[in-house]
Amino acid sequence: MKILIKNGHVVDPKNNIDQPMDVLIEDQKIKKVAKSISDKADKEIDAKGKIVCPGLIDLHVHFRQPGYEYKETVETGLRAAVKGGFTGVCPMPNTNPISDRRSDMEFLVGEAKRLNLVRVWPVGAVTLKQEGKELTEFGELKKGGAVALSDDGRPITDSNILRRALEYSKKFDLVIMVHCQDEGLFCGGCMNEGFISTKLGLPGIPVEAESVEVARDIQLADLTGGRLHFCHISSKKSLDLIRHAKANGSRVTAETCPHYFHLTDESILHYNTYAKMNPPLRTAEDVKAIKEALSDGTIDTIATDHAPHSENEKSVEFDKAPFGIIGLETSLALSLGMVEEKVLSLNDLVRKMSLVPAEILKIDRGHLSEGAWADVTVFDPKTEWTVEKDKFESKSKNSPFLGWKMKGRATEVICEGRIVLKEGQIEC
Amino acid sequence: MKLVLDSPSIDRAVTRMAHEILEKNKGTQDLCLMGIQTRGVILAQRLKTQIQRIAKVEVPTGILDINLYRDDLTRVAEQPVIHKTEINFDLANKIVVLVDDVLYTGRTIRAALDALTDFGRPKRIEVAILIDRGHRELPIRADFVGKNIPTNEDEIVHVRFTETDGKEEVTVDQK
Amino acid sequence: MTETSWTRKDLLALEDLSKEEIELILKTAESFKEVSAREVKKVPALRGKSIANLFFEASTRTRTSFEVAAKRLSADTINFSSSGSSTSKGESLSDTAKNIEAMQVDTIVMRHSSSGSAEYLSKVVKAGVINAGDGIHEHPTQGLLDIFTIKEKKKNITGLKVCLIGDILHSRVARSNIWGLTKLGAKVTVCGPPTLIPRGIEKLGVSVEYDVDKAIKDQDVLNILRIQLERQAGAFFPSIREYAAEYGISVDRMKKAKSDVIIMHPGPINRGVELAAEVADGANSVILEQVTNGIAVRMAVLFLTTMVER
Numbered sequence: 021m022k023i024l025i026k027n028g029h030v031v032d033p034k035n036n037i038d039q040p041m042d043v044l045i046e047d048q049k050i051k052k053v054a055k056s057i058s059d060k061a062d063k064e065i066d067a068k069g070k071i072v073c074p075g076l077i078d079l080h081v082h083f084r085q086p087g088y089e090y091k092e093t094v095e096t097g098l099r100a101a102v103k104g105g106f107t108g109v110c111p112m113p114n115t116n117p118i119s120d121r122r123s124d125m126e127f128l129v130g131e132a133k134r135l136n137l138v139r140v141w142p143v144g145a146v147t148l149k150q151e152g153k154e155l156t157e158f159g160e161l162k163k164g165g166a167v168a169l170s171d172d173g174r175p176i177t178d179s180n181i182l183r184r185a186l187e188y189s190k191k192f193d194l195v196i197m198v199h200c201q202d203e204g205l206f207c208g209g210c211m212n213e214g215f216i217s218t219k220l221g222l223p224g225i226p227v228e229a230e231s232v233e234v235a236r237d238i239q240l241a242d243l244t245g246g247r248l249h250f251c252h253i254s255s256k257k258s259l260d261l262i263r264h265a266k267a268n269g270s271r272v273t274a275e276t277c278p279h280y281f282h283l284t285d286e287s288i289l290h291y292n293t294y295a296k297m298n299p300p301l302r303t304a305e306d307v308k309a310i311k312e313a314l315s316d317g318t319i320d321t322i323a324t325d326h327a328p329h330s331e332n333e334k335s336v337e338f339d340k341a342p343f344g345i346i347g348l349e350t351s352l353a354l355s356l357g358m359v360e361e362k363v364l365s366l367n368d369l370v371r372k373m374s375l376v377p378a379e380i381l382k383i384d385r386g387h388l389s390e391g392a393w394a395d396v397t398v399f400d401p402k403t404e405w406t407v408e409k410d411k412f413e414s415k416s417k418n419s420p421f422l423g424w425k426m427k428g429r430a431t432e433v434i435c436e437g438r439i440v441l442k443e444g445q446i447e448c
Numbered sequence: 449m450k451l452v453l454d455s456p457s458i459d460r461a462v463t464r465m466a467h468e469i470l471e472k473n474k475g476t477q478d479l480c481l482m483g484i485q486t487r488g489v490i491l492a493q494r495l496k497t498q499i500q501r502i503a504k505v506e507v508p509t510g511i512l513d514i515n516l517y518r519d520d521l522t523r524v525a526e527q528p529v530i531h532k533t534e535i536n537f538d539l540a541n542k543i544v545v546l547v548d549d550v551l552y553t554g555r556t557i558r559a560a561l562d563a564l565t566d567f568g569r570p571k572r573i574e575v576a577i578l579i580d581r582g583h584r585e586l587p588i589r590a591d592f593v594g595k596n597i598p599t600n601e602d603e604i605v606h607v608r609f610t611e612t613d614g615k616e617e618v619t620v621d622q623k
Numbered sequence: 624m625t626e627t628s629w630t631r632k633d634l635l636a637l638e639d640l641s642k643e644e645i646e647l648i649l650k651t652a653e654s655f656k657e658v659s660a661r662e663v664k665k666v667p668a669l670r671g672k673s674i675a676n677l678f679f680e681a682s683t684r685t686r687t688s689f690e691v692a693a694k695r696l697s698a699d700t701i702n703f704s705s706s707g708s709s710t711s712k713g714e715s716l717s718d719t720a721k722n723i724e725a726m727q728v729d730t731i732v733m734r735h736s737s738s739g740s741a742e743y744l745s746k747v748v749k750a751g752v753i754n755a756g757d758g759i760h761e762h763p764t765q766g767l768l769d770i771f772t773i774k775e776k777k778k779n780i781t782g783l784k785v786c787l788i789g790d791i792l793h794s795r796v797a798r799s800n801i802w803g804l805t806k807l808g809a810k811v812t813v814c815g816p817p818t819l820i821p822r823g824i825e826k827l828g829v830s831v832e833y834d835v836d837k838a839i840k841d842q843d844v845l846n847i848l849r850i851q852l853e854r855q856a857g858a859f860f861p862s863i864r865e866y867a868a869e870y871g872i873s874v875d876r877m878k879k880a881k882s883d884v885i886i887m888h889p890g891p892i893n894r895g896v897e898l899a900a901e902v903a904d905g906a907n908s909v910i911l912e913q914v915t916n917g918i919a920v921r922m923a924v925l926f927l928t929t930m931v932e933r
């Protein structure tokens with residue numbers, strides 16, 4: 021089967037392409053990227069006025085299956101991913117039970133195969149039950165399909181355990197994704213510590229709860245030579261440390277999420293539980309620092325930390341609501357906002373949302389080279405739309421961006437040569 | 449706008465009412481005055497001054513805010529402003545003269561009767577009114593009246609005193 | 624001058640109120656104070672109205688004060704407390720409140736341990752909501768009764784120097800006092816151990832002082848906050864003994880204050896800890912008048928809010 025994407029503007033950072041071109045796909049692979057391809061195809065996509073890029077990858081999502089299917093399932097999560105323009109996602113292992121065995125990885129990969137939407141690249145737990153005490157079987161997890169390891173949601177408090185995990189992971193070339201949080205400083209907080217938390221009377225989480233652990237983890241990455249990836253960095257202080265570490269040659273990478281460059285802790289005024297996540301929204305100064313870090317490359321990738329929670333769980337007193345917001349369906353538009361603001365070039369954006377995550381995960385994706393897997397996202401950067409509760413594909417609706425006017429949306433998603441999103445509608 | 453009482457006529461009416469109060473109650477024995485907020489309070493003060501001039505006795509005078517006793521309290525569009533009630537004497541066995549500017553439906557006086565009951569058990573309660581405009585909705589009548597003015601229901605009686613309104617007059621206006 | 628009209632069915636926080644609205648409550652409370660001095664301490668103003676006291680935290684004085692206030696206005700009162708109610712069986716706040724509302728309650732007075740719970744409740748029920756303390760956020764009626772008492776004693780709030788002493792971090796009383804007093808033009812200082820002064824508090828327009836001996840000079844009002852022994856688990860200060868020595872208002876320390884300073888405390892007092900017994904019972908203390916005024920202020924608040932159309 022042949023698919024021809026015509027008249028689009030191709031952005032492929034790996035191959036230094038940023039110009040109008042056509043893309044020909046044949047039998048799941050990229051056949052050719054060139055000007056005015058006139059081959060006969062079974063299906064043609066007119067991408068006039070649109071951007072054609074390697075499929076977007078989100079290396080940090082929560083799909084809640086098994087255990088919390090009322091929040092999200094692999095199916096609803098993948099539908100949200102498709103709608104958001106992603107061809108691959110990495111679900112975190114904080115399910116119930118914790119995904120810490122090979123069979124858990126195989127379950128996720130199998131579910132994705134059965135659903136035939138886009139790819140799932142599972143993340144296995146670093147420690148058994150994410151208790152931070154004993155390492156999981158990294159080799160087995162990798163055989164089951166794991167592309168990374170993380171105890172996300174919980175920090176690894178014991179420095180020695182993290183040291184051993186980083187050392188041992190080298191054998192398998194698996195990246196360790198860390199959630200930086202000093203438990204002592206966190207101290208049961210539920211939002212950023214500062215004027216707003218003082219005003220609202222909510223227990224605060226100081227920035228240092230994050231940065232203190234970032235500092236420690238940099239040291240451990242240097243000590244071990246293991247690959248370390250910082251999840252959802254939210255603050256200037258952490259970024260200053262990471263920037264310094266990278267300059268010194270540390271093997272660390274960092275992600276941030278769209279809410280950290282669009283929102284501040286003022287979104288929590290009136291006790292908005294939809295703006296409650298961990299790490300918490302910080303101040304305008306931090307937002308500025310995150311934009312700078314996106315721009316200068318301190319932040320390698322944009323992930324969503326897509327964390328669905330049901331209406332019942334979020335519609336409670338603020339301190340009783342769980343942390344987390346959904347993000348798959350708003351990420352592309354919010355990130356395009358950074359292109360609009362000239363923080364990033366379009367090329368940088370595609371790099372951070374496709375090529376870099378693939379490189380961090382060591383999967384051969386994120387480019388449109390001849391013979392590569394045909395994972396392609398086509399999006400219209402100019403389409404205007406409004407975030408509405410009942411339009412989400414995700415089972416949960418906990419987004420702080422409800423009602424926001426967005427610009428830019430995926431129209432076509434092709435995963436391994438299959439069209440799964442066509443003219444904005446999910447196929448199959 | 450129709451002027452029904454000017455400043456001198458108000459003074460004359462008050463003086464006459466003071467005489468009538470003293471005559472009916474045979475002096476100032478057990479007598480006290482109770483002005484209903486806000487213009488009843490001014491009228492009560494004036495009656496007190498006149499009584500003092502005639503009988504050389506200062507009769508105890510209180511202030512009553514009846515808003516909390518209104519039967520239409522929960523239905524009025526605009527929230528009433530609650531003013532002070534000040535009764536610095538015992539009401540037991542007193543003759544209380546309730547004083548207000550206008551007597552219309554009788555509901556204010558009913559509320560005042562309720563309020564007074566909460567303060568004690570007077571021997572007798574009488575009502576002194578500057579203007580009785582008719583249209584009663586309750587079986588209530590005034591004992592002392594400054595002037596009876598027949599009105600239509602679509603008219604409003606305005607009593608203006610220097611203390612509150614900067615001038616002295618009573619007018620009848622169309623709604 | 625045009626009279627301010629009251630339009631709120633809820634009283635959630637003094638942060639929300641304008642200076643004029645606060646003054647209207649104080650003025651109304653003045654009129655209601657007289658009712659409590661009568662032989663028959665009752666007016667029929669809220670006859671036929673139902674007020675529910677929904678207390679998820681132990682409280683005797685605030686609950687009783689609201690109950691007395693409601694009864695003096697002739698409202699029917701219904702009491703719910705958390706122990707033995709459905710919340711201990713895992714029912715959500717919104718379900719509990721909606722159930723109470725289904726009993727045709729006009730106003731819900733709530734105390735709850737979560738900051739923001741009152742605002743949350745006001746969004747899920749049509750009944751009026753009076754915040755009787757939400758977590759460490761606000762306790763607006765306490766703030767109002769403190770201001771009422773200060774005004775009664777000192778006549779004018781503008782330019783007055785008021786010092787709040789103690790655990791500012793965990794104090795909803797402090798936050799409501801700060802909002803109310805600064806709106807009325809007082810100069811507010813907060814004083815306590817550095818561990819119990821929340822970050823950014825100066826942005827609320829107050830000065831911060833760690834040394835109580837410096838802080839109490841020149842103050843017109845000292846509002847002493849209760850040291851909440853149950854909240855001191857986080858190593859905020861080493862011992863009650865040291866707290867009393869460093870921050871307790873003793874007879875000796877009182878000598879440094881102005882002779883006409885008034886001493887306030889929201890109660891219940893830890894005698895000998897934040898406040899010496901001799902000072903609590905002394906000539907400068909207005910602590911019991913605060914309690915009396917609490918009823919008048921709560922009558923005013925219940926009256927004004929319950930009269931607003933639902």
